[in-house]
Each structure stands twice: as C-alpha cells, then as structure tokens.
Amino acid sequence: MGSSMNEELKASSSTWECVSLSEIKDKLAEFAEVRGWTQYHCPRNLLLALVGEVGELSEIFQWRGEVAKGLPDWSSDDKEHLEEELSDVLLYLVRLADVCGLDLGQAALAKITKNAMKYPVSAS
Template sequence: MKHELLLLHNKEKMENSNSYEYSRKVMKDVSLKELRDRLAEFARVRGWDQYHSPRNLLLALVGEVGELSEIFQWKGEVERGLPNWTSDDKEHLEEELSDVLLYLVQLADVCGLDLGILEGTLEQ
C-alpha cells in the first residue's frame, strides 16, 4: 500500500464500535486537518476526549513507538523498501506506524498545535 494511509473511515462502524479497533480503509491524499477532525470525532463519540490530555496521549504515543521499535529490534540493519520482509511483517509495520501517526496528530490537536505548518516549512 505505497504512499497510502490506513485510517478510520467507516463512520457507521466508528459510531457503533466500543473498542479502539479502527475500521480501516485505504485513502489517498488525506489532509492532516481531515485526519485530526476524524480522530477528534472518534474520541468525542465515545466520550474518550475527557481522557485525551496531553500527558495521556504522550504516554500512549510512547507506548506505540515502543511497539514500533520492537518490530526492528532483532532484525539488524534493513534495506530500504524492506525487500526481505514478509507481507505480514510489512502489514504489522504499517499498523504500528499508523498508530504512531494517529496519536501524534491527536497530541498536537489537544496541545492546540497545527502540524500542517510543517507543509509550509517543507516548501521553502
């Protein structure tokens, strides 16, 4: 799934789900604002926004980064594109990277920061 982002999309499942299992759908060209808004709505619908303090989201983010690092822990140095990885390993990596991104976007949001400002910085 090159250059695509896995994220929650199915609003019906989002509103009816009681777990943090995302309904994932491949989407292209999703803006950070759209992702931020969807995540905020996802948390609001469940009443989780009351627990989404900067500290709690940072701790969750660190936990996800830990899970991400475990994927690489015993693999040694890996080549770009991960040519020697199984499809299951790559899928697991996609899931953990998505989790890290989701928590990062939520953390920036509750801190009142706009990650979209990076876009302008990269263009300079």
C-alpha cells in the same frame, strides 16, 4: 485507537497521498468524541500513549539488523504489522497536536524551512 481506527481511515481514502493531517485530525476528534474518550485525551495521557506506540514500533526493528529500503525481504504480515504501528504513532501524534491546539502540518512545514536554512545545500 488501534486497528479499527486504521480501517475506518483506510476505507475513506484510497491512497495516503490524498489524506490530509486535517482530515485525520477531524476523524480522530470525532472517533474520541463518540466513544466518550475526550475526557482522557489530555496532553500527558496522549504523550504517554505515543511513547508506548513508539516502543511497539521499535520492537519490530529491534533484532532485525539493517533493513533494506522497501523491505524486500519482509513478509506481507510483517509489513502490515509495521504499517499498523506506524499508523498508531501518527494517530497519537496528530491527536496530541490537536489537543494542544497546534497545527501540526504548518509546524512541520515551518520546521522544514528552518532546517533548510540551518543545513543549506552547499553545506552537504
């Protein structure tokens, strides 16, 4: 999926708050289809690709120690690299959910509700 997919998605939306998981899902499905990649996008392959991307994301933080919120000491290049790796993780996660026939957005909202019941405010 890589940076060209990130650039295509960025070009279509001005801020991340405006992008829906459904929009990302549809763009990823189209991206894979026109390149003939759908045949390779089985759950196992997507999961392994996702794990690889999480590994690349982890490498960014591996030797930095604690990092301040907002990354004030990071260069713009470091932040861009982080943004790309986070995007890769998101893209593979959304694609995996789609290939598995799951609505990731609804599943995430349901999980937040479950967590709210499991960890009520009074227990904090």
